Amino acid sequence: MKKALRHPYILLGGGVAIALFCVALLAPVLAPYSPDEIDLDAFYQGPAWNHWFGTDNLGRDVLSRVAYGSRVSLGIGVTTRTFSLLIGLIVGCLSGYYGGKVDLVLQRLVDITLAFPFLLLVISIAVIFPQGVFAVFISLSLVMWAGAARLIRAQVMVVREREYVTAARAFGARDFWIVLRHIIPNSYAPALIWWTMGLGQAIMAEAGLSFLGVGSPEASWGGMINDGAQALRVAPWVSLFPGLALALTVLAFNLLGEGLRDVLDVREQ
Amino acid sequence: MDNQVLLSVNQLKKHFPIRKGVFGRVVNHVKAVDGVTFDIHKGETLGLAGESGCGKTTVGRVILRLIDGAEGEVRFADSRNLLDLSQKEMRAYRKRMQIIFQDPYSSLNPRMTVGSAISEPLKIFKLYPEKSARRKRCIELLESVGLGEEHLNRYPHEFSGGQRQRIGIARALSVEPEIIIADEPVSALDVSIQAQIVNLMMDLKNEFGLSYLFIAHDLSVVRHISDRIAIMYLGRIVEFAPTKTLFSIPKHPYTRALLEAIPVPDPNARKERRLLEGDVPNPINPPAGCSFHTRCPYRFDPCDKVEPRLTPIGDNQVSCHLYDSKYNDTIPETILNLAPPEGAQS
Numbered sequence: 001m002k003k004a005l006r007h008p009y010i011l012l013g014g015g016v017a018i019a020l021f022c023v024a025l026l027a028p029v030l031a032p033y034s035p036d037e038i039d040l041d042a043f044y045q046g047p048a049w050n051h052w053f054g055t056d057n058l059g060r061d062v063l064s065r066v067a068y069g070s071r072v073s074l075g076i077g078v079t080t081r082t083f084s085l086l087i088g089l090i091v092g093c094l095s096g097y098y099g100g101k102v103d104l105v106l107q108r109l110v111d112i113t114l115a116f117p118f119l120l121l122v123i124s125i126a127v128i129f130p131q132g133v134f135a136v137f138i139s140l141s142l143v144m145w146a147g148a149a150r151l152i153r154a155q156v157m158v159v160r161e162r163e164y165v166t167a168a169r170a171f172g173a174r175d176f177w178i179v180l181r182h183i184i185p186n187s188y189a190p191a192l193i194w195w196t197m198g199l200g201q202a203i204m205a206e207a208g209l210s211f212l213g214v215g216s217p218e219a220s221w222g223g224m225i226n227d228g229a230q231a232l233r234v235a236p237w238v239s240l241f242p243g244l245a246l247a248l249t250v251l252a253f254n255l256l257g258e259g260l261r262d263v264l265d266v267r268e269q
Numbered sequence: 270m271d272n273q274v275l276l277s278v279n280q281l282k283k284h285f286p287i288r289k290g291v292f293g294r295v296v297n298h299v300k301a302v303d304g305v306t307f308d309i310h311k312g313e314t315l316g317l318a319g320e321s322g323c324g325k326t327t328v329g330r331v332i333l334r335l336i337d338g339a340e341g342e343v344r345f346a347d348s349r350n351l352l353d354l355s356q357k358e359m360r361a362y363r364k365r366m367q368i369i370f371q372d373p374y375s376s377l378n379p380r381m382t383v384g385s386a387i388s389e390p391l392k393i394f395k396l397y398p399e400k401s402a403r404r405k406r407c408i409e410l411l412e413s414v415g416l417g418e419e420h421l422n423r424y425p426h427e428f429s430g431g432q433r434q435r436i437g438i439a440r441a442l443s444v445e446p447e448i449i450i451a452d453e454p455v456s457a458l459d460v461s462i463q464a465q466i467v468n469l470m471m472d473l474k475n476e477f478g479l480s481y482l483f484i485a486h487d488l489s490v491v492r493h494i495s496d497r498i499a500i501m502y503l504g505r506i507v508e509f510a511p512t513k514t515l516f517s518i519p520k521h522p523y524t525r526a527l528l529e530a531i532p533v534p535d536p537n538a539r540k541e542r543r544l545l546e547g548d549v550p551n552p553i554n555p556p557a558g559c560s561f562h563t564r565c566p567y568r569f570d571p572c573d574k575v576e577p578r579l580t581p582i583g584d585n586q587v588s589c590h591l592y593d594s595k596y597n598d599t600i601p602e603t604i605l606n607l608a609p610p611e612g613a614q615s
Contacts, residue, residue, distance in 0.1 A: 057510075101303050109338070110596055138448075162378075163370045163371075163375045163376040164331075164369075164375065164376055164377055164378040164381075165372070166335055166376075166387075167376055167437075167440070168389065169335055169372065170333055170335060170363060170367065170368045171363060171367075171389065171390040171393050171394075171444070172359070172360040172363040172364070172393055172394070173389075173393050178392070181378075184379060185378070185380045185381075186378065186379065233294055
């Protein structure tokens, strides 16, 4: 833990990530306007003192929308990563621990999921549900779990062969006990890194969905980039600022993941 | 040592299938253990020795049902055949039979403190349900293996190999087993530490009235701790004898070769050594007849055709045609001149 707090990547990435979460939580306080408030005097107004990040085609304040958008984007990122990690953990543990037929069936499921182009599969699941944040969350989770499942399965297969697992079996420990107390504590590190490293991907995918019109109807970074794309020549700031926010988030979580990878490098010996 | 049989193993066989192709067709078997029979009496230490890959580790794991799918019979005290029990029924015996592992580095969970590692079996068997009693028991166990309370909250990586092995022993002792299967418990340790651990195991045996199945490839270690020794070759026992007899009058050519291979700590001693040639044959296709005949300096006519059986010759049990009266007259002169194993043909 101490080592983690001294690692520059974790400090920087974690610091920025915490700041971003604070912005998301405090959006109503920080944002100078409501995200949907229309300023009839200012369509596509460039950055100025009254609108720091400018306004969009309807005269909405881009700064406020970026602040509010962080709620959707970060919220989707964190929930989908967590939920898909949970599915991946269950599938990966079952698959890696039991092997054999269980593994065969579950891995074909993973293969099928991974065989489709990522965004295509996400869109086709998303359209089943009424458009909204939930559709984005569920469709992303139902696709992203496969990567986690494969990663965790490999790790479980390594740990399963360790002699402390055999020792636990010699003591009559049940499978659930072994997985919970021996397998997961010794294979969670790559999963945690997977979680952070992919958070950016989840947010970008949400952006992609919004860009394609199946995303969240509320202000989200992806949706804003999409809105601004139509007027990139006359009002680049509409896309630029949510794009920067997205890039900053992805960078922060990737740094955090890199740092965790360094720190969590399991001390086997 | 009294005469009560604690563990009896009869015609134990474990063949591992070799699968090939998409559908996992079984194309062959590795005959890791191929008909092993022995008894361990209460308070006895039985040494099980042999080269790497001869199946000795598999014997230990099959007895404890850590490897399933073996044939034959394993009885503990007056139990049913352990090989027929479900894993659930087997749990009742897991408290009475324990195991110590070869590699002290991988036998302890790196993320568990020593205290929680030792108390894990207690939790599983719901012994000492109170936390303070469990802690007391852990300290007691640590002290009995030469460690102490101060080690309770440390992690395995803070210990040396020898200390880790002590922790492994304490963990095995926690459930008060009657027999411990020690699977090469010292071969991963420095020579100076080996003696400490072997002596510790002998002390614990007297203190707690344990029996051991001591698996090792180092005959000098086995000699030190065992009452009787079984020598394994390619999944079978080729010679079985009380320790003293085995070392003074080894009968099987393989045993002789193993004993001759032990280095003598005297540079001037010129010992006649006949080292074994060649490698252990592939256990997928063990040689016909006596499985040792491909490397045996004493081989003669029936060896590559007829399989010898373990038969009592004096105090030993040997599986070798040299001692079979049926072939007395057919042993060629040249072989007899090779300084035959003592007792042959007599």
